[in-house]
Amino acid sequence: MSTLASNSAPLLRERDGGNGLAGALRRPSREEVEEAVRTLIAWAGDDPRREGLKDTPGRVADAYNEFFSGYEGDPYEVLARTFEEVQGYDDIVMVRDIRIESHCEHHMLPILGVAHVAYLPRDRVVGISKLARVVDLYAKRLQTQETMTSQIVSAIDDVLQPHGAAVMIDAIHECMTTRGVLKPGSTTVTMRFTGVFNDERGYRERFMQLVNGQRMPGLK
Numbered sequence: 001m002s003t004l005a006s007n008s009a010p011l012l013r014e015r016d017g018g019n020g021l022a023g024a025l026r027r028p029s030r031e032e033v034e035e036a037v038r039t040l041i042a043w044a045g046d047d048p049r050r051e052g053l054k055d056t057p058g059r060v061a062d063a064y065n066e067f068f069s070g071y072e073g074d075p076y077e078v079l080a081r082t083f084e085e086v087q088g089y090d091d092i093v094m095v096r097d098i099r100i101e102s103h104c105e106h107h108m109l110p111i112l113g114v115a116h117v118a119y120l121p122r123d124r125v126v127g128i129s130k131l132a133r134v135v136d137l138y139a140k141r142l143q144t145q146e147t148m149t150s151q152i153v154s155a156i157d158d159v160l161q162p163h164g165a166a167v168m169i170d171a172i173h174e175c176m177t178t179r180g181v182l183k184p185g186s187t188t189v190t191m192r193f194t195g196v197f198n199d200e201r202g203y204r205e206r207f208m209q210l211v212n213g214q215r216m217p218g219l220k
Contacts, residue, residue, distance in 0.1 A: 033060075033061045033064070034057035034058055034061055037057035038057055041053055041056065041057075066140075067101075067103055068142070069140050070137040070138060070139060070140030070141040071140075071141055075133075075138060075151075075152075076155060078130050078133050079130055079134060079155060079160060080159060081127070081130075082124040082125060083125050083127075084123060086121065086124075089125070092118050092119070092203070092207070093118065093119055094116065094207070095117050095118075096114075096211065096215075097114045097116070097215075098114060098116070098135045099114060100112065100113045100115050100135065100148075100169060100171055102139040102141070102143045103142055103143065104142075104143070104144070104173060104174075104175045105142035105143055105144060106144075106175060108142065109173070109174040109178065109179070110173075110174045111145060111171050111172070111173050112172050113187065113188075114169070114170055114171070115139075115152070115167060115169045116168045116207075116210075117134075117152065117165075117167050118167075118207055119156050119160060119163075119165040120164050120195070120197070121162050121163070122160075122161055122162050124160065125160075131156075134155055135152060145173070145188055145190050146190050148169065148190075149167050149190040149191065149192050152167045153192045153193075157194050157195070162195065163195050163196045164193065164194050164195025164196035164197040165194050165195065165197065166197040167191065168190070168211055169188075169189070169190050170187055170188070171187060171188055172186070172187055172188075173188055
């Protein structure tokens with residue numbers, strides 16, 4: 001599993017609704033993680049000692065280190081470096097089609113989709129790559145889509161203090177497509193608006209127009 005600095009855990013719990021590692025819970029060692037994977041393989045009905053599976057526990061541990069790397073970062077710190085020199089720019093800033101690769105906290109199956117993030121600056125802007133980075137940090141945790149949507153908006157609101165922020169996530173949940181109700185092709189859409197996007201219909205409509213607007217040739 002990924003490692004989380006001890007001084008970051010309280011920050012995650014306070015800001016992210018309990019997504020940080022609980023203070024009383026000891027993080028397992030890598031050896032314990034690999035042994036847990038062997039147990040799951042055996043429970044599935046296979047032999048973790050056979051050639052094709054003997055290295056699987058280590059690979060799974062490495063994969064989890066990537067899947068859940070979001071616990072290691074602080075989205076608030078990512079957004080903290082801002083720029084005040086915007087030459088009078090006073091319109092929406094939006095990043096569309098940010099790829100999301102997350103995992104459902106109920107079944108630990110993938111959530112795959114895109115996020116559209118926008119805000120109306122008040123007196124400062126942040127580097128656009130930072131918006132994508134914030135999405136990644138929240139996505140690469142055990143999540144529900146509703147929580148992730150709210151977390152992204154809250155971080156932008158708290159740090160940038162814009163006139164308003166808007167986030168839409170459109171994603172496929174493999175807990176619905178590969179098990180349970182088995183509904184391939186279905187997607188889940190969540191949205192949250194704050195400030196002018198929530199209070200003024202015109203801004204909300206412009207956000208939706210931008211989400212559904214034409215992409216550059218060759219891009220989806």
